Structure formats: C-alpha cells, structure tokens
Amino acid sequence: DAGVIQSPRHEVTEMGQEVTLRCKPISGHNSLFWYRQTMMRGLELLIYFNNNVPIDDSGMPEDRFSAKMPNASFSTLKIQPSEPRDSAVYFCASSFLAGGLGTQYFGPGTRLTVL
Amino acid sequence: GESVGLHLPTLSVQEGDNSIINCAYSNSASDYFIWYKQESGKGPQFIIDIRSNMDKRQGQRVTVLLNKTVKHLSLQIAATQPGDSAVYFCAENSSGAGSYQLTFGKGTKLSVIP
Numbered sequence: 606d607a608g609v610i611q612s613p614r615h616e617v618t619e620m621g622q623e624v625t626l627r628c629k630p631i632s633g634h635n636s637l638f639w640y641r642q643t644m645m646r647g648l649e650l651l652i653y654f655n656n657n658v659p660i661d662d663s664g665m666p667e668d669r670f671s672a673k674m675p676n677a678s679f680s681t682l683k684i685q686p687s688e689p690r691d692s693a694v695y696f697c698a699s700s701f702l703a704g705g706l707g708t709q710y711f712g713p714g715t716r717l718t719v720l
Numbered sequence: 721g722e723s724v725g726l727h728l729p730t731l732s733v734q735e736g737d738n739s740i741i742n743c744a745y746s747n748s749a750s751d752y753f754i755w756y757k758q759e760s761g762k763g764p765q766f767i768i769d770i771r772s773n774m775d776k777r778q779g780q781r782v783t784v785l786l787n788k789t790v791k792h793l794s795l796q797i798a799a800t801q802p803g804d805s806a807v808y809f810c811a812e813n814s815s816g817a818g819s820y821q822l823t824f825g826k827g828t829k830l831s832v833i834p
Contacts, residue, residue: 609763636820648764648809648824655820696763702820708754709822711763 607631609712611697617718623685626715629678630699638709639672639682640696648696654680655702666691687719732831739797741828743810746791750812754822755784755795759806767795767808797830805832 610629618624630637638653652662654674674680684691694714700707733739751772756764770777770784777784783796793810807829811822
C-alpha cells in the first residue's frame with residue numbers, strides 16, 4: 606500500500622496567490638482529515654470528511670480556506686488568497702472509521718511558505 | 721474545552737535505556753487513545769493504540785499503559801535506539817461524542833544519546 610499521498614511536498618508562493626494542496630487517501634478508507642501544524646499551535650484539525658461528505662469544518666480558519674472531496678480517492682485544500690500567516694505544514698490523514706473509532710494514517714505533508 | 725496535554729516537553733535518554741513518555745487527558749469520556757511518532761520532516765506515524773476497556777497493550781519494544789482513574793496515558797519504549805529520536809504525540813477520541821476527531825497533545829521530544 607502506498608499510504609497517503611500528498612502533493613506538492615513543498616510550496617512557496619507570494620501573498621495573495623491561490624494555493625491548492627492535494628491528497629490521495631489510502632484505498633478503502635472512508636474518512637479523510639486535513640490538519641495544519643505549526644510550532645506555536647501544534648497539530649490543528651481543519652476539516653474532515655466521511656464518505657466524501659464534509660462533517661466538521663469548524664477548524665477552518667476563515668473563508669479563505671476551502672476543501673473538497675469529489676470522490677473517495679481525492680481531496681483538495683485551497684487557500685485563496687494566501688497570507689504569510691498561512692505558512693505551515695499541512696497534513697492529510699485517512700482512516701477507516703467503524704463504530705466511531707479508527708486509526709488515522711498521515712501523509713508526508715506539504716510545507717507551505719507564503720512570502 | 722477538554723484537551724490532551726503532556727507532562728514533559730523534552731526527554732533525553734541514553735541509548736539502550738528504557739524511555740517513558742507521559743500524557744494526561746481531561747475528557748473522562750475518551751475511550752480510544754493513540755500514540756504517534758513524528759520524525760523531522762515527516763508526518764505522524766502510528767505506533768500503538770489502546771481502548772479504554774484495557775489498561776495495557778504491548779507492541780514491538782513499545783508498551784502503552786492506561787490509567788483511567790487518574791486519566792493518564794504512558795508510552796514505554798524498551799532499549800531505546802537512536803532511531804527512536806522523534807516527537808511523540810498522544811491523541812484521544814471519544815466515540816460517544818459522535819465525532820471522529822482525534823485531539824492531539826502538544827508533543828514530547830525524545831532525544832537518544834548514543
């Protein structure tokens with residue numbers, strides 16, 4: 606199994622530009638999670654999907670952030686317009702949830718730098 | 721809100737010694753706990769998990785202990801090796817809350833001295 610795949614691994618952009626992060630979950634998993642990690646705030650859950658449906662997006666910082674999951678094998682996290690304070694490592698994780706419990710498996714992350 | 725926290729932010733151990741990483745949680749409804757290891761430049765990696773109906777679970781060189789009375793979780797690593805150097809996170813979930821979210825602690829950095 607290839608594990609969770611994220612692209613790009615690194616992204617450097619200028620303030621105001623649109624950024625799109627991509628994730629391919631582990632095949633057969635029914636849930637997908639987007640996290641942001643910074644030194645100051647640690648790991649923060651932004652949004653998660655179950656069976657391609659967004660369940661909780663209360664962690665999304667503001668309207669500049671949006672996430673989609675058009676099918677079971679692909680998700681995107683978009684920031685438009687990007688700001689320097691969005692600089693962080695963004696992780697995607699997937700899980701097979703049964704009975705409300707399931708181990709999350711993380712991708713390698715996308716390191717975003719907004720200048 | 722309730723959260724998961726760690727007693728120690730850093731831990732240095734001699735190679736070959738045993739390591740113990742601690743975690744306190746405050747949500748008494750939590751019924752599932754996971755330990756993750758994160759190496760520099762990588763995503764968190766699953767190590768071991770435990771459900772609240774157990775108080776101990778063992779893996780390869782790792783043991784997780786759960787004390788529900790004092791809401792305490794620990795990860796024990798036997799014969800610590802340089803490759804164990806990483807940041808370790810505990811995470812908890814409450815299935816009864818109807819949420820699939822994991823709440824992560826801040827992390828403990830383990831440094832292994834050769």
